[in-house]
Amino acid sequence: MPRSQQVIPNSGSISFSADNKSGRIILGLISPLPGGVLSALSEHLQKEFSVPVETLELNWNVSFAFNRRRNQYSSPKILNRLKAVPQRTGDKLLAIVDVDLYCPDYDFIFGEADAEEGIATLSTHRLEEGTNDTKLISKRIVKEATHEIGHLFNLGHCEDPKCVMSFSVGDLSQIDAKSASVCLPCKSPAPASRSNTTAN
Ligand SMILES: [Zn+2]
Ligand SMILES: [Zn+2]
Numbered sequence: 001m002p003r004s005q006q007v008i009p010n011s012g013s014i015s016f017s018a019d020n021k022s023g024r025i026i027l028g029l030i031s032p033l034p035g036g037v038l039s040a041l042s043e044h045l046q047k048e049f050s051v052p053v054e055t056l057e058l059n060w061n062v063s064f065a066f067n068r069r070r071n072q073y074s075s076p077k078i079l080n081r082l083k084a085v086p087q088r089t090g091d092k093l094l095a096i097v098d099v100d101l102y103c104p105d106y107d108f109i110f111g112e113a114d115a116e117e118g119i120a121t122l123s124t125h126r127l128e129e130g131t132n133d134t135k136l137i138s139k140r141i142v143k144e145a146t147h148e149i150g151h152l153f154n155l156g157h158c159e160d161p162k163c164v165m166s167f168s169v170g171d172l173s174q175i176d177a178k179s180a181s182v183c184l185p186c187k188s189p190a191p192a193s194r195s196n197t198t199a200n
Helices: 035-049 075-082 134-152 172-177
Strands: 004-007 025-029 053-057 072-074 092-097 108-114 119-123
Touching (some): 092 134, 119 134, 134 172
Parallel strands (some): 004 108, 025 053, 025 092, 092 119
């Protein structure tokens, strides 16, 4: 069984098109983020994707997504509930939780994105593993949030290990080694240079 995944649906072309630019990025806080992390994240996402970034306090009790057998929370159930959050056309909503997330067939996931619906999840739970270094944890959160938002902009996984869209396979050292930014080939309009989007 793979240790983790960042689930993405099969999607069409990757583009930072005018359509994509019409919406906002909304950070849906199911769990609070430290103020410094939230402002660093908002600023980074605004720069990276050139759209407004807003915060939405969701403050949900996520017990509806709890799986007692796994002692984890179902990301698909949270995604399903996110569909009910009112959004404007083109908005991208990332729900941030501090509980351990899973989806079927995987031991755990850092996050999951549904580009068609414009919704994604991010768990900070395992990003805090093995360190008390708040700066390092903050960087990991910024990188993985950027990764999931990248999927919502129809970006697939990238083979460049420095690109924020590289696939981390549950490995924190891979997250620590990559940058927080989308590489130029991922941003460029030529589709041939990009890897295809697959659920893996
Ligand atoms: Zn991914
Ligand atoms: Zn890339």
